[in-house]
Amino acid sequence: MSDSDDKKPVTLGRRRLLQGLGAGTAALAFPHLWLPSAARAQTSGRGSVRHLIYIRLSGGFRFTTAFNGDVADEFNPFGRSDKRASGTEWGATKLLERASWLEGEANKARRDAGMKPVVEFTNEMCVLPCVDHEPFAARADGGHGTGLERFLTGYVGGATGFLTFVNYGVRERVAEAASRGITLLPAFSLGEAGMATGAGEYATYRPPVLEGSGFERFSMDPDSSLPAWAAKLPTQIDTRFRERLHTALRGGVDTYQQTRKASSDYGKIFRDSMLRVSSDSDEVHDGISNRELRTLLGTDGTGLRAALALRLFHFGCPAVFLNQGGYDFHSREDAELPGEMDAANRLVSGLRTALQKMQHPEGGTYWDKTLVVLGSEFGRTTGGSRYNSANGSDHGSDLATRWMSMPFMGGVITAAGKGGKSLGGVRASDLKATGKVYSYRSVLKTMMDLLGADHQGIFPSDAPIEDFFA
Numbered sequence: 001m002s003d004s005d006d007k008k009p010v011t012l013g014r015r016r017l018l019q020g021l022g023a024g025t026a027a028l029a030f031p032h033l034w035l036p037s038a039a040r041a042q043t044s045g046r047g048s049v050r051h052l053i054y055i056r057l058s059g060g061f062r063f064t065t066a067f068n069g070d071v072a073d074e075f076n077p078f079g080r081s082d083k084r085a086s087g088t089e090w091g092a093t094k095l096l097e098r099a100s101w102l103e104g105e106a107n108k109a110r111r112d113a114g115m116k117p118v119v120e121f122t123n124e125m126c127v128l129p130c131v132d133h134e135p136f137a138a139r140a141d142g143g144h145g146t147g148l149e150r151f152l153t154g155y156v157g158g159a160t161g162f163l164t165f166v167n168y169g170v171r172e173r174v175a176e177a178a179s180r181g182i183t184l185l186p187a188f189s190l191g192e193a194g195m196a197t198g199a200g201e202y203a204t205y206r207p208p209v210l211e212g213s214g215f216e217r218f219s220m221d222p223d224s225s226l227p228a229w230a231a232k233l234p235t236q237i238d239t240r241f242r243e244r245l246h247t248a249l250r251g252g253v254d255t256y257q258q259t260r261k262a263s264s265d266y267g268k269i270f271r272d273s274m275l276r277v278s279s280d281s282d283e284v285h286d287g288i289s290n291r292e293l294r295t296l297l298g299t300d301g302t303g304l305r306a307a308l309a310l311r312l313f314h315f316g317c318p319a320v321f322l323n324q325g326g327y328d329f330h331s332r333e334d335a336e337l338p339g340e341m342d343a344a345n346r347l348v349s350g351l352r353t354a355l356q357k358m359q360h361p362e363g364g365t366y367w368d369k370t371l372v373v374l375g376s377e378f379g380r381t382t383g384g385s386r387y388n389s390a391n392g393s394d395h396g397s398d399l400a401t402r403w404m405s406m407p408f409m410g411g412v413i414t415a416a417g418k419g420g421k422s423l424g425g426v427r428a429s430d431l432k433a434t435g436k437v438y439s440y441r442s443v444l445k446t447m448m449d450l451l452g453a454d455h456q457g458i459f460p461s462d463a464p465i466e467d468f469f470a
Helices: 014-029 105-113 118-124 144-153 162-169 171-179 200-205 228-243 251-270 290-297 301-314 333-357 411-415 440-450
Strands: 051-057 125-132 188-190 319-324 370-375 404-409
Touching: 051 301, 051 333, 051 440, 105 290, 118 125, 118 333, 125 440, 162 171, 162 200, 162 319, 162 440, 188 301, 290 301, 290 333, 301 319, 301 333, 319 333, 333 370, 333 404, 370 411, 370 440
Parallel strands: 051 319, 051 370, 188 319
Antiparallel strands: 125 404, 370 404
């Protein structure tokens, strides 16, 4: 006889019985209820970078053709690269070998500057093969609208863009610099308004959205043409108006005055010749001229926006977002994707070369203090074939759509010993995850954490990724 046989049977009272029935009913009604636990506050790499370049491969990118290519041919019809740099664990593909911008005598200047095909420095890039919008969802989200909303804000219907969170997160840094008479530029979205949304307490931290690649419209200072007495009038009028208001109503005027002052301070920066990246100036700033940046990054819209991003960093800008290419190849992907990847490769190689050459005002190089990240709104699928019936790819609800295999590059990755590493993996035959799956919100929060931005209360159920430093 066991000890349990000696125990008296338990008799439930009416109240306890009803409580038990209620709990059981709730469990049946919500069999997959997920209760999030509190996320860790920060990583051991917090504040290790000063700048972020966040690049969207526009339209939905077939990640298995570039950054997760050690898989079946139906997912990567272009093949694996046998030229990947030594120490590369992740699935670099033949598309990363493309480098027409280094070929021939006309491109000798780029070779001399140190530009290389991406496949030759894959051991400096860390890839997360399984980044998912919603790790607890039953299926992938292949919708352009909802996928992009998650990419820009973290949620479907999210009210606050990622760059707004960044500006909010570095607000104390900006205020401290202002107390010393230093104006720091905010994060900039170079052509994507969805990155600049914000409501409530975040509304005043929305980033500027710049169409084009320069500040030529700021070539003249309007205040400089006014006589001294006229220049003082706006401030005097605002002050008298503020003093007539009840103290509880003065916040709006204060905000307006601060915004106008910031606009004036920003205008002085925007008129700096350093930001004229469309010119072939040989004047050297931070160890590189605008002519050299144009050589490395190109003179098309994407190249000039990337050059502008590097120049904005000089003035304290913490982050820049930009779009690259167009990858929604429902047809002719076999013929057109290689050309688009050639352009993407040039952008990545040019950024690497420029960042390693540029000297940061705080010491060291920009490479040491900048993180470069590539992503998209979702992956792409063909439903079991190398291509769909139109030699393209689609997006649906499967794992090929679900996984975004995002590369990270910069001095912080190399210093952490994660260059060439794959944080997680997939089964080659069907893309089932064989390692960790990370949420998009964790990726966004990690970028904020590395910038040293305050993310208290932002994506509370998603932790920044410590695995970069484990």
